[in-house]
Amino acid sequence: MKPARLILAATLLLAGLGATGSALAHGGHGHRGGHASLGLYFGVPLAAPYYYPPAYYYPPRYYYPAPVVVAPAAPTYYLQQDTPPPPPPAGYWYYCRDPQGYYPQVPQCPTPWQQVPAQPSTR
Numbered sequence: 001m002k003p004a005r006l007i008l009a010a011t012l013l014l015a016g017l018g019a020t021g022s023a024l025a026h027g028g029h030g031h032r033g034g035h036a037s038l039g040l041y042f043g044v045p046l047a048a049p050y051y052y053p054p055a056y057y058y059p060p061r062y063y064y065p066a067p068v069v070v071a072p073a074a075p076t077y078y079l080q081q082d083t084p085p086p087p088p089p090a091g092y093w094y095y096c097r098d099p100q101g102y103y104p105q106v107p108q109c110p111t112p113w114q115q116v117p118a119q120p121s122t123r
Contacts, residue, residue: 092116
């Protein structure tokens with residue numbers, strides 16, 4: 001296996017030297033022919049190759065879910081009015097048969113109220 005590698009390396013070296021020599025024979029770089037050259041170069045380059053560090057990407061953003069706020073229900077207020085409702089219009093009075101009396105002296109009537117014409121007080 002070693003002799004095959006040695007023969008391959010020698011063939012490539014000779015082909016490279018031959019191609020370089022033919023390129024120089026045709027006038028070097030100024031010639032506009034479609035020739036290519038192949039050569040082997042040994043040594044340390046004088047300029048350092050460009051080195052780009054690997055790209056750094058920020059991790060994807062994590063959005064926290066909005067907090068769930070549960071407000072207690074507003075309490076229900078019932079207001080009891082201590083004052084009687086306003087009197088009916090002056091043109092009519094309302095009479096209850098059971099208990100007998102006129103509104104607002106009788107605040108509630110289990111039977112329907114009877115609408116009667118207003119009577120002036122006789123005092």
